[in-house]
Amino acid sequence: MSERLPGLGLGLDTSHTPVEPRPSSVAVLYRRAGAGVEVYWVKRGKALAFAGGFYAFPGGKLDAADAEVPVRGATGEEAALRSAAARELFEEAGVLVAEGAEALSPERLKELRKALLAGERGWGDILKAEKLELRADDFRAAGRWVTPPSLPVRFDTRFYLVEAPEHARAEWWPGELAEGAWVTPADALARWGDGTALLHPPALHAFQVLGGFADEGEARARMTTPPFCPGYVAQRIEFQQGVRVMALETPTLPPAAHTNAYVLGNGELLVVDPGASDVKQYAKLLSLLSGLKAEGLKVAAVVLTHHHGDHVGGARAVKERLGVPLWCHALTADRLDFPVERLLEDGEVLELAGDVPQRWRVLHTPGHARGHICLVDERSRAAVVGDMVAGVGSIVIDPPEGNMREYLAQLARLRDWPVTTLYPAHGPPMPDGPAKLQEYLNHRALRESLILQAVTPEGTTLAQVVSTAYADTPPLLHPVAERSALATLEKLMEEGRVREESLQYFRV
Numbered sequence: 001m002s003e004r005l006p007g008l009g010l011g012l013d014t015s016h017t018p019v020e021p022r023p024s025s026v027a028v029l030y031r032r033a034g035a036g037v038e039v040y041w042v043k044r045g046k047a048l049a050f051a052g053g054f055y056a057f058p059g060g061k062l063d064a065a066d067a068e069v070p071v072r073g074a075t076g077e078e079a080a081l082r083s084a085a086a087r088e089l090f091e092e093a094g095v096l097v098a099e100g101a102e103a104l105s106p107e108r109l110k111e112l113r114k115a116l117l118a119g120e121r122g123w124g125d126i127l128k129a130e131k132l133e134l135r136a137d138d139f140r141a142a143g144r145w146v147t148p149p150s151l152p153v154r155f156d157t158r159f160y161l162v163e164a165p166e167h168a169r170a171e172w173w174p175g176e177l178a179e180g181a182w183v184t185p186a187d188a189l190a191r192w193g194d195g196t197a198l199l200h201p202p203a204l205h206a207f208q209v210l211g212g213f214a215d216e217g218e219a220r221a222r223m224t225t226p227p228f229c230p231g232y233v234a235q236r237i238e239f240q241q242g243v244r245v246m247a248l249e250t251p252t253l254p255p256a257a258h259t260n261a262y263v264l265g266n267g268e269l270l271v272v273d274p275g276a277s278d279v280k281q282y283a284k285l286l287s288l289l290s291g292l293k294a295e296g297l298k299v300a301a302v303v304l305t306h307h308h309g310d311h312v313g314g315a316r317a318v319k320e321r322l323g324v325p326l327w328c329h330a331l332t333a334d335r336l337d338f339p340v341e342r343l344l345e346d347g348e349v350l351e352l353a354g355d356v357p358q359r360w361r362v363l364h365t366p367g368h369a370r371g372h373i374c375l376v377d378e379r380s381r382a383a384v385v386g387d388m389v390a391g392v393g394s395i396v397i398d399p400p401e402g403n404m405r406e407y408l409a410q411l412a413r414l415r416d417w418p419v420t421t422l423y424p425a426h427g428p429p430m431p432d433g434p435a436k437l438q439e440y441l442n443h444r445a446l447r448e449s450l451i452l453q454a455v456t457p458e459g460t461t462l463a464q465v466v467s468t469a470y471a472d473t474p475p476l477l478h479p480v481a482e483r484s485a486l487a488t489l490e491k492l493m494e495e496g497r498v499r500e501e502s503l504q505y506f507r508v
Contacts, residue, residue: 018149018150018154019152019153019154020154021146021147021154021155021156022061022062022154022155022156023061023062023077023081023155023156023157023158024059024060024061024062024084024155024156024157024158025059025060025062025081025082025084025085025088025157025158025159025160026056026057026058026059026085026088026157026158026159026160026202027057027058027059027085027086027088027089027093027097027139027160027162028057028142028159028160028161028162028206028210028223029057029058029089029093029095029162029163029164029170030161030162030163030164030210030213031163031164031182032163033184036184036185036210036211036213037184037185037210037213038182038183038184039057039182039183039184039185039188039206039207039210040057040058040093040095040164040170040180040181040182040183041055041056041057041180041181041183041188041203042055042056042057042058042092042093042172042177042179042180043055043056043177043178043179043180043197044056044176044177044178045175045176045177045178046178046431046432046435048176049153050153050155051200051428052431053178053198053430053431053432054198054199054200054203054239054431055179055188055191055197055198055199055203056199056200056203057159057203057206058088058089058091058092058093059085059088059092059157060084060088060091060092061084061155062080062081062084063084063087063123065122065123065124066080066081066083066084066087066123067079067080067083068124069083069123069124069127069134070133070134071083071134071135071136072099072133072134072135072136073135073136073137074136078136079136081158082134082136082139082160083123083134085139085158085160085162086098086134086138086139087116087123089162090112090113090116091113091116091117092172092177092180093170093171093172093180094109094110094113094169094170094171094172094173095164095165095168095169095170096109096112096132096168097134097138097139097162097165097168098127098132098133098134098135098138099132099133099134099135100130100131100132100133101130101132101165101167102165102166102167104130106169112126112130113173117173117175138162139160139161139162140160140161140162140216140220141158141159141160141220141224142159142160142161142206142219142220142223142224143158143159143202143205143206143223143224143226144156144157144158144159144224144232145157145159145201145202145226145229145232145233145234146231146232146233147233148233148234148237148247149233150247150249150257150258151247151427151428152255152392152427156232157202159202159206159223161216161219161220161223163216170182185207185208185210185211185213186211188207189204189207189208189211192204192207192240192241193240193241193356194240194241194379194380195240195241195243195377195379195380195381195382195420195421196380198239198240198421198429198431199239199240200237200239201226201229201234201236201237201238202226202234204238205223205226206223209222209223228291235284235288236288236291239421239423239429240380240382240421241266241356242264242265242266242354242356242358242377243262243264243377243382243384243423244262244263244264244288245260245261245262245263245423245429246260246261246262246263246284246285246288247259247260247261248260248261248274248275248276248281248282248284248285248314249276249278249281250275250276250277250281250309250310250313251309251310251313252310252426253393253396253480254393255392255393256390256392256393256426256427258426259273259275259276259310259311259425259426260273260423260424260425260426260427261273261274261275261276261285262384262423263285263288263289263292264352264358264360264375264377264384265297265300265352265354265358266297266352266354266355266356266357266358267296267297267298267352267353267354267355267357268297268298268299268300268352268353268354269289269292269297269298269299269300269352270299270300270301270302270303270350270352270360270375271285271289271299271301271302271303271318271322271324272302272303272304272305272375272384273303273304273305273311273312273315273386273425274302274313274314274315274317274318275309275310275311275312275313275314275315275425276313276314277309277313277314277317278313278314279317281314282313282314282317282318285314285318286318286321286322289322297354299322299324300324300352301324301325301326301327301341301342302315302318302319302322302324302325302326302327303326303327303328303344303350303375304326304327304328304332305372305373305374305375305384305385305386305387305425306328306329306332306368306369306371306372306373306386306387307328307332307335307336307369307371308369308387310425311386311387311425312336315336315338316338325341325342326338326339326340326341326342327340327341327342327343327344327350328340328343328344328371328373329343329344329345329364329371329372329373330343330371331366331369331370331371332369332371332372332373333371334371335371344362344373345362345364346362346363346364346373347361347362347363348361348362349361349362349378350362350375358377358379359377359378359379360375360376360377360378360384361375361376361378362374362375363375363376363410363413363414363417365385365386365388365410365413365414366403366406366407366410367388367397367402367403367404367405367406367407367408367409367410367411368386368387368388368395368396368397368402368407369387369401369402370401370403372386372387372388372410373386374386374388374414376417376419380420380421381417381418381419381420382419382420382421382422382423383414383417383419383420383421383422383423383433384423385414385419385422385423385424385425386424386425387424387425387426388407388410388411388414388422388424389411389422389424389430389436389437389440390424390425390426390427391424391426391427391428391429391430392426392427393426393427395407395440396480396483396484397483397484397487397488398483398484398487399483399486399487399490402483402484402487403487403490403491404444404484404487404488404490404491405491405494407487408441408444408491411437411440411441411444412437412441414433414437415433415434415437415438415441418433418434419433419434419437420433421433422436422437444488447469447484447488448488448491448492450468450469450470451465451469451485451488451489451492452492452497452498452507453468453469454468454469455489455492455498455505455506455507456506456507457506457507458506459501459504459505459506460504460505460506461503461504461505462482462485462486462489462503462505463478463482465485465489465505466478466481466482466485469485470485489505496508
């Protein structure tokens with residue numbers, strides 16, 4: 001992503017209207033184990049558009065047919081959402097929670113599950129044919145969560161606490177899910193702590209509650225009243241321990257409308273890329289930091305990944321409000337009109353004291369911007385990557401600031417470090433960092449091939465190159481694509497495969 005690319009005259013609408021959340025249901029399946037409980041969790045496949053690679057509970061969006069299934073003890077939306085939870089639990093975990101299900105053999109349950117997943121039989125048809133009845137009391141309300149408005153896919157999700165019947169045998173089948181297993185809350189939280197299991201706020205809260213399970217009623221009461229969650233939207237998002245994200249509205253390139261500010265640390269804190277210049281936006285970040293300060297945490301510095309406006313818009317105000325220094329690379333400091341107290345260099349380590357100390361290694365990663373840096377956690381190898389990759393939209397390489405050859409080299413460097421989870425400036429995190437970085441390298445290689453093919457020995461203009469090589473891109477975005485195309489042509493010229501004369505490009 002980039003700043004608004006002055007002079008392009010795109011006329012793009014940068015206003016942000018959140019998408020409407022879709023109704024959905026989640027079943028938190030648990031079983032008693034000694035003095036506590038175990039919970040069945042699943043790992044979502046990395047190819048899934050929403051929360052790919054995250055650990056979660058069986059669940060999904062409400063289907064129209066769910067409302068046609070009767071649920072004893074509930075009507076209307078409450079019945080439909082419980083029906084969806086029961087269906088998703090059966091599809092994803094193989095556990096059928098319904099009156100009469102105990103009489104079905106394991107083989108019959110597998111047959112029914114296969115038929116449901118294949119679309120050969122409907123959910124209501126299966127229940128009716130097998131003389132099964134859903135009961136509201138088996139799916140007890142345990143909270144409601146709404147996806148934050150910054151994300152392109154949103155859900156309004158009801159959570160239900162479900163105790164596994166004695167006859168139930170949870171089983172993960174390969175498909176959309178990458179894993180499925182019983183886990184103690186303590187083990188789940190330990191993996192969240194070391195960054196090997198990413199959790200969204202609802203799952204994190206559920207595990208924190210169930211870690212102190214006394215009885216179901218008390219657990220449901222706590223699950224239903226999470227802290228920092230006005231209007232069912234989480235205000236604290238900590239996908240792994242010590243990596244908090246807050247998406248702030250900024251004037252960035254669509255389809256992105258936000259820039260992620262990160263708050264790193266478990267005692268001493270770094271605030272990375274407070275990019276919103278609107279006081280109403282960065283006030284949300286200051287409110288988060290105020291709450292953390294009340295809990296004994298302290299901001300050490302503001303850090304910038306690079307100088308683009310959607311990354312530095314609120315930096316001066318935030319650093320002055322907090323009374324802390326600003327740190328960035330020297331080539332970023334040269335582009336700012338306010339003081340920088342510390343220049344960061346490639347390879348140095350930023351140490352943060354705390355209950356769980358952190359060490360963030362600085363990597364100078366030019367290509368998108370000359371002073372661009374990434375921060376890599378030495379313990380988990382999670383990486384805050386600024387505009388190296390994007391979870392929403394794409395990355396523009398805009399000469400002369402941008403350099404395609406350097407950008408590709410830094411993508412490969414991050415891939416080979418290796419990093420684990422990527423935390424980008426725009427969009428959600430990417431749990432399989434090396435695969436995402438290789439995907440970017442493959443995409444750029446393919447685009448380079450198309451650009452080279454578009455250049456003729458007789459001569460081709462930049463506009464003609466873009467028209468041919470970016471035929472899959474909406475014409476409205478061709479002025480943006482032109483900048484990355486120019487960066488690729490400059491790389492090809494450096495390699496001696498293309499030459500330029502009088503604004504014409506010739507294949508050598």
